[in-house]
Amino acid sequence: MSVVLVSYNTCGHLRRCLGSLVNQSDDVIVVDNASTDGSVEMVAAEFPTVTLIRNPRNVGFGAANNQGLAVAQHEVVLLLNSDTEAAPGAVNELALHFVNGVSAAGGALVDEAGAVQPSCCNALTAWAVFCEQTLLMKAFPRSKLFNPYWVTHRLPTDRASEVEQVMGACLMVSRQARFDESFFLYCEDTELCHRLRQSGKILYVPTARFQHALGASTSSNRAWAIGMYNAGKVRFFQLHRPCQTGLVRACNWWGALLRESLYRLKRKPDMVAMFQQVRRWNSADPPLPLDAREP
Numbered sequence: 001m002s003v004v005l006v007s008y009n010t011c012g013h014l015r016r017c018l019g020s021l022v023n024q025s026d027d028v029i030v031v032d033n034a035s036t037d038g039s040v041e042m043v044a045a046e047f048p049t050v051t052l053i054r055n056p057r058n059v060g061f062g063a064a065n066n067q068g069l070a071v072a073q074h075e076v077v078l079l080l081n082s083d084t085e086a087a088p089g090a091v092n093e094l095a096l097h098f099v100n101g102v103s104a105a106g107g108a109l110v111d112e113a114g115a116v117q118p119s120c121c122n123a124l125t126a127w128a129v130f131c132e133q134t135l136l137m138k139a140f141p142r143s144k145l146f147n148p149y150w151v152t153h154r155l156p157t158d159r160a161s162e163v164e165q166v167m168g169a170c171l172m173v174s175r176q177a178r179f180d181e182s183f184f185l186y187c188e189d190t191e192l193c194h195r196l197r198q199s200g201k202i203l204y205v206p207t208a209r210f211q212h213a214l215g216a217s218t219s220s221n222r223a224w225a226i227g228m229y230n231a232g233k234v235r236f237f238q239l240h241r242p243c244q245t246g247l248v249r250a251c252n253w254w255g256a257l258l259r260e261s262l263y264r265l266k267r268k269p270d271m272v273a274m275f276q277q278v279r280r281w282n283s284a285d286p287p288l289p290l291d292a293r294e295p
Contacts, residue, residue: 001095002027002077002175004068006061011039013083013213018047024091027051027073030082031065033058034291058292061168062179062188072175081169083213084109093208094172097160103200104173104193106166107208108152117212118150119170120163120204124190124236126244126251133255152204160205165193170210180239184288186225187232194240223274226256227286230278253282 003025007014014030021028029051032040043052053067065079076098078091094107109117122128128149131137140146142153155161168189177196179188193202230252237245256278263271 001025002072002074004029004079005082006064007032007039007082009035009037010082011037020085029068031068060184063181077175079171085211087209090208097205103196105203107170107210108206109212118152119167121149121165123164129248129251133251157206160203163204186229187236223277226278227281231285
């Protein structure tokens, strides 16, 4: 069993993640996207048996995972966020479900208190984007009509369920799988699962648990993260449902305007400014970070 971790300025989380993998995998690969927080030095000093790939610039989430997949020693590979920690036996539990006819599998992501986070979904549709951006999804969280995307809360907690996609934070695939590198961050897992679903089942395995510090790498720039997420959705539709791309882009714009208006009523100028920026980025992708640009 190989495990690939993409690292970007999450040194403390990465240390705990690697510690949780001791005795769970004999082939751990860390792909570092030009971190400046000592992540590379920590891995080299404290985990000398880990394969360490040091990128001179931030190549993005999907491209970095592809680098790890290319050097993985085993046929089955777990792609794991650096801000996760595997519970004892979780990696093996997930691997037990990766059998013939299964093309991907994901475990349960939980917060520090043990509450399960959304981590598996139905197919991404224009209706799902509309419900998300108009806040119908939040207003009616238990409605299959108005919350058609996230399904984690509807699934059994004691056995595996077949789903359309699982999140890239904890995604088990064969080492032949590859992300589309036109995605820099967000929705590359949606696109990969869309392709993998055509060749086999995708399973959500709630008995394989992984603690997850959601958004550790992007929490410092929320506007940029939302803009990249919206851009990722648009890119997915450009590739697989091009006739709906304009509709999705319009939903993203109106969704940002709705949130901007609500925060204006709440007198939160920082949030108003944030969603104004999200709207400005709707017609073109947000700029890549400086450390991701070609020299």
